[in-house]
Structures are given as structure tokens and as C-alpha cells.
Amino acid sequence: MKKTLFIMLCLAAALPAAAASPQQILDAYAAEAKKANPAFKSFSAEKGRAFYVAKQGATGRAASCSTCHTEDPKAGGRHAKTGKDIRPLAPSANAERLSDAAKVEKWFGRNCNDVLGRACTAQEKGDFMSYLMSVR
Amino acid sequence: MTSESRAEVSRIRVWDAPTRLFHWSFAAAFAAAWASGESDRWRDVHVFAGYLILGLLAFRLLWGVAGSRHARFASFAFTWREARDYGLRALSRNAPRFVGHNPAGAWAIFAMLALAAVVSVSGILVLGGEEQQGALSGWGRIATGAMVKELHDGGASLWLLLICVHVGGVVWESLAHRENLARSMVTGYKQGPAAEAAPSFRWFSALALAAAIAAFAHWYFEGYEDRAPGRTYLPFIGRALPQSAAWNAECGSCHLAFHPSLLPARSWQALFAGQDKHFGEVLGLDGATTAELLGFATKTSADAGLSEASFKIARSVPEREAPVRITETGYWKKKHAAIPEATWRRPKVGSRANCAACHLDAERGAFEDAAMHIPD
Numbered sequence: 001m002k003k004t005l006f007i008m009l010c011l012a013a014a015l016p017a018a019a020a021s022p023q024q025i026l027d028a029y030a031a032e033a034k035k036a037n038p039a040f041k042s043f044s045a046e047k048g049r050a051f052y053v054a055k056q057g058a059t060g061r062a063a064s065c066s067t068c069h070t071e072d073p074k075a076g077g078r079h080a081k082t083g084k085d086i087r088p089l090a091p092s093a094n095a096e097r098l099s100d101a102a103k104v105e106k107w108f109g110r111n112c113n114d115v116l117g118r119a120c121t122a123q124e125k126g127d128f129m130s131y132l133m134s135v136r
Numbered sequence: 137m138t139s140e141s142r143a144e145v146s147r148i149r150v151w152d153a154p155t156r157l158f159h160w161s162f163a164a165a166f167a168a169a170w171a172s173g174e175s176d177r178w179r180d181v182h183v184f185a186g187y188l189i190l191g192l193l194a195f196r197l198l199w200g201v202a203g204s205r206h207a208r209f210a211s212f213a214f215t216w217r218e219a220r221d222y223g224l225r226a227l228s229r230n231a232p233r234f235v236g237h238n239p240a241g242a243w244a245i246f247a248m249l250a251l252a253a254v255v256s257v258s259g260i261l262v263l264g265g266e267e268q269q270g271a272l273s274g275w276g277r278i279a280t281g282a283m284v285k286e287l288h289d290g291g292a293s294l295w296l297l298l299i300c301v302h303v304g305g306v307v308w309e310s311l312a313h314r315e316n317l318a319r320s321m322v323t324g325y326k327q328g329p330a331a332e333a334a335p336s337f338r339w340f341s342a343l344a345l346a347a348a349i350a351a352f353a354h355w356y357f358e359g360y361e362d363r364a365p366g367r368t369y370l371p372f373i374g375r376a377l378p379q380s381a382a383w384n385a386e387c388g389s390c391h392l393a394f395h396p397s398l399l400p401a402r403s404w405q406a407l408f409a410g411q412d413k414h415f416g417e418v419l420g421l422d423g424a425t426t427a428e429l430l431g432f433a434t435k436t437s438a439d440a441g442l443s444e445a446s447f448k449i450a451r452s453v454p455e456r457e458a459p460v461r462i463t464e465t466g467y468w469k470k471k472h473a474a475i476p477e478a479t480w481r482r483p484k485v486g487s488r489a490n491c492a493a494c495h496l497d498a499e500r501g502a503f504e505d506a507a508m509h510i511p512d
Contacts, residue, residue: 081415082391083486109420 022091022098026129032122040123048131051124055116063115065128075134090135098129148333150235150326150507152204152343158196159321161349162252165189170296176439180371181505183263183270184356190256191352193249195345206236214239226308235328244302258288266444267505268375278447324400362469368509374502377442380432386425390417392492394462395501396433397446402458404433410460445503463488486510 026043033040053071055062069077073090088094098104112120120128151159169185173179200209214222222239225231231238237245246438264272265281290336310317320326324337363369377397387393396404410431411419441447452466453459462468472488479485485493490497497507 079390083490084389084391106420111416113418114416 020099020101022129022133025098025101025104026126026133027116028101029122029126029129033126036122040080043126043130045127045130045134048129048134051128052131056117065111065115067115073132076096090132092136098132145327145329147325147491148235148328148330149324149337150206150332150334151324152207152334152336152338153324154195154199154345155203155207155225156321156324157345158192158199162189162192162196165192166295166299167475172290176505176508180357183259184353186256186259186263187271187356188349188352188422189252190260191348193252193256196249199341204336204338205332206334212237212239212242212245214242216243219243226305226312229312231309231312235326235332236275238309241305244305248295248298248302250357251291251298255288255291255295258284258291262288267372268444269372269504274375278441278444280362303331356402368496370496370504370507372504373507374443374497374500374504374507377501378432378436379501380429382425383432384429386421386429391489392498394491396436397438397440397442397501398449398462398503399459400450400453401434401439402471403438403453404430404437404461406458407460408433443502444505479510 030040030043033043052065052069052073056062063080064078068080068086069089072124074093076088077086079082079086081086089097091097091099108125112118112124160360165185169182169189172182172185175182199207205211219239219242222231226238226240260270260272261275261284262281263270264274265276266278267281268274268278286418299310306317315327359369359371377395383396384393390397399407407414408421408426411421411426436442438446438453441450448467449462449465452468452470459465463472480488494508494510495503496509497504
């Protein structure tokens with residue numbers, strides 16, 4: 001337990017200085033998920049994909065991640081409200097994605113709240129990331 | 137200069153070519169400036185006409201000394217009493233005929249030249265102050281430039297009034313003396329005694345003047361030559377405003393990073409204080425980022441009046457109000473009042489928040505009046 005926390009702290013301290021790999025960020029979420037649920041085994045890209053396209057009615061409108069980011073994470077999207085262009089989400093199409101833990105956490109924070117009306121669990125975040133990383 | 141005697145009258149040279157070229161260029165420049173004065177779209181035409189008027193005025197002052205006989209100021213330097221008497225006699229259709237300028241016309245000419253100086257110089261001051269553009273860019277504050285504009289507008293109106301008097305006088309005199317004065321300003325010839333003729337039309341000087349006008353026009357409008365679809369030529373580019381990488385990254389990730397100069401500091405304070413309800417979203421910015429963004433916004437807010445738009449936005453927001461939408465400010469509403477609803481709904485526009493759809497310099501935050509292009 002203490003060891004996990006130590007690793008996570010080291011990771012968190014190292015992240016702002018040097019860009020992390022998506023796998024490092026994913027590992028941190030895995031640790032978090034295990035903490036929340038001792039029965040946790042692994043993340044599933046398959047579940048992540050289902051989550052990515054699932055319509056959520058939380059905020060009074062049916063929206064999903066793909067509403068703005070499009071069904072294809074390799075494609076650029078468009079902000080549903082402001083019309084601002086969004087660069088692709090998949091690291092295979094946009095190397096900047098999933099490379100900064102703080103940024104990843106910031107956008108989960110904003111967008112989960114916006115689409116689901118609540119914070120995402122570590123399991124959901126990890127599945128989502130696994131899906132994006134699996135897209136080639 | 138003297139009234140016509142009963143001497144032999146024939147077709148003689150009166151207005152030399154540079155005087156005629158000056159006259160019609162001056163008239164055309166005034167017309168162009170007047171027509172483009174209220175338009176942001178044609179601002180560059182207006183400014184070009186203004187510089188041209190100043191240049192032509194300088195030429196006319198030179199030509200008033202170096203020109204041929206009837207172009208020289210000395211040949212029509214009448215006293216006010218002479219002008220008044222002439223005017224009164226003309227009204228009773230009892231005025232003598234002059235080969236050159238008559239005393240009343242001469243006074244109108246000097247008054248128009250003086251107004252041309254006032255209007256063109258004040259125009260350059262307005263451009264340099266209110267717009268922070270042009271030859272005297274940044275000579276004074278935006279508020280000072282806006283004050284000079286009163287003089288510029290008033291002078292131009294007075295000038296138009298004098299042009300009406302001048303044209304009225306030409307028509308009146310043409311009828312009274314049964315000659316077409318306007319045509320003589322084209323051909324240069326009038327009926328008169330050979331002793332009063334100008335010795336030459338001075339074509340070479342006219343050619344030099346024409347070449348100078350053409351060269352200036354080419355230099356001024358050159359930018360239009362390499363326009364291409366997707367590369368609109370901007371005749372005016374607003375001055376560079378302070379930028380912040382953090383601002384552009386944080387704000388720019390969801391929408392255009394509206395420059396802080398577009399709202400007063402109290403609005404930005406309200407906006408960051410309410411960042412858990414940011415137009416329906418939770419921003420969740422950490423303390424350090426919030427402090428950095430708010431610090432930049434406060435420093436460069438509309439209160440600092442860094443651009444014409446920001447100065448006028450600040451002026452239009454009542455002290456006790458702190459709108460968090462730029463579209464709620466009085467100045468924004470006034471400037472966009474004439475835009476029909478259908479334009480807002482065009483696919484390339486879509487929203488009133490999409491400044492960059494029409495304002496080509498929206499990213500820079502300058503919002504220069506003339507840097508506009510409404511998409512189809």
C-alpha cells in the first residue's frame with residue numbers, strides 16, 4: 001500500500017518535468033483502480049470503446065465522448081458548443097495525447113462532469129485510455 | 137484678373153494642365169473620402185484619399201507660387217471687401233466677368249484649401265490616435281484621437297458645404313456669362329483677350345504630377361495584388377497586444393482565446409470566481425493556473441484600453457456591471473446591431489462567439505475595424 005503510494009507520488013512528481021508515456025499514466029490509473037477495488041484485474045479496450053460511444057443523458061442532452069471527438073479517435077473533432085476544432089484523441093494520430101498526466105486528469109475532470117454529470121472512476125478512465133491506445 | 141474690356145476676344149489658354157489635374161483629382165479624392173468615410177470595409181480607400189488630399193494640397197501650394205499665370209495665388213488674392221461686393225453684384229446678375237478666378241470664387245478656393253489641410257491632418261491624427269494606425273500611429277491616446285475626430289467630421293461637413301457653394305457659384309456664373317466654366321476646367325481654354333492668356337499649359341509638370349499620383353496609388357494598394365482565396369489582404373493590422381501562452385493554451389482549448397482586452401478587469405474576476413459554472417462547464421483550474429490567468433487578464437483587460445475595441449468596450453460597460461460575455465457589452469451590441477440573423481446562422485459563422493469567422497485578427501485580439509471579412 002505504502003509502496004504503491006510512493007510509486008504514484010514519484011510518478012506524479014516526475015510527470016510535469018518530463019512527458020510521460022501513455023503506459024505510465026495508465027499504470028497509475030491501474031494502481032488507483034486496484035486501490036478502489038481489490039478484485040481489479042486489468043483494463044479493457046473493448047469496454048473503453050463502448051464507454052466512448054455510449055450516449056449519456058446526464059446533463060439533459062444525449063451526449064457521448066464521440067459527440068465532440070467523433071466516432072473515430074484518429075479523426076479531428078469539433079466542440080459541440082463553441083465549434084472549436086479538436087485535434088485527434090488517439091496517440092497514434094496525435095503524439096501529444098495521453099503524454100501529460102495532469103492534462104489527462106484535467107480533461108477527465110471536465111468532460112466526465114460534462115457528459116456523465118459525475119466524476120469517472122479509475123476503471124472507466126483506464127478502459128478509455130486502453131481503447132485510445134489500441135487504436136492504430 | 138481685371139474685368140474684361142471690349143478688347144479683341146479669342147479662345148485663350150487659361151487653366152494650365154497641372155491645375156486642371158489637381159482640381160479633378162482633388163474633387164475625386166474628396167468624393168472617395170466622403171463615400172468611404174463611414175465604412176470599415178473601405179477604410180483603406182478613405183485613408184488613401186486622405187493622404188492623396190494632403191499631397192495634392194502640398195502640390196497646389198507649390199503651384200500657387202510656381203504655376204502659370206492664373207494658377208498663382210497672387211492672381212486671385214482679393215480682399216474680403218472685393219469678394220463680398222462681387223458676391224452681392226453676382227446675386228443681382230450684375231457682376232463683371234473674370235478670365236481667371238473671380239473674387240468670390242477665390243475666397244471659396246482658399247477656404248477649401250484651408251479646410252483640406254484641417255481635415256486631412258486631423259484625419260491622420262484620428263487614425264494615429266483612435267486607430268493606432270498610419271503615419272502618426274500612437275501619437276496620442278485613443279480618447280484623444282476620438283476627440284480629434286469631432287474636428288475631422290465637422291471640417292469635412294463644412295468642406296462639403298463649401299463645395300456646394302462653389303458648384304452653385306460655377307453654375308450661376310456659367311449662366312450669367314453664358315459660358316461653361318466646368319468645361320473650361322477640363323479643356324483649359326476660355327474666351328478672353330490674348331493679353332490675359334497663360335503662356336503654356338505646362339504639360340510636363342502635369343505628367344510628373346500624374347506619375348506621382350499613380351506611383352502612390354500603386355504603392356498603397358500593392359497588397360491587394362497577391363491576394364488569394366484563403367489569404368485575404370488586410371490593409372490594416374492592429375497593433376500587437378500582450379499575449380500569454382498559458383491564456384492561449386487554457387482558454388484556447390475549448391474556444392477562441394478571447395483576448396482579455398475585450399472585457400473589464402471586474403468581468404474577468406467574476407468569470408474566474410465562477411469557474412465552477414463556466415457557461416455550464418466546471419473548469420477546475422488549479423490555484424496557480426487561476427492566479428496566472430487572472431493576473432494576465434487584469435493587466436491587459438479592457439480597462440487598460442490597449443486597442444480601440446477595448447477602449448470602447450470599457451467605456452460602454454456601466455461601472456456597477458461586470459458582464460462575463462463580450463456580447464453583452466454595449467459597444468459589442470452597437471457594432472453588431474446591423475448584422476441580420478441569417479448571417480449569424482451561416483455555417484461558417486454559427487455563433488456570436490465565433491469572432492474569428494469574420495474578424496481576421498481575432499486570434500491576435502486586435503479587432504481592427506478594417507480587418508473584417510464576413511464569410512458567405
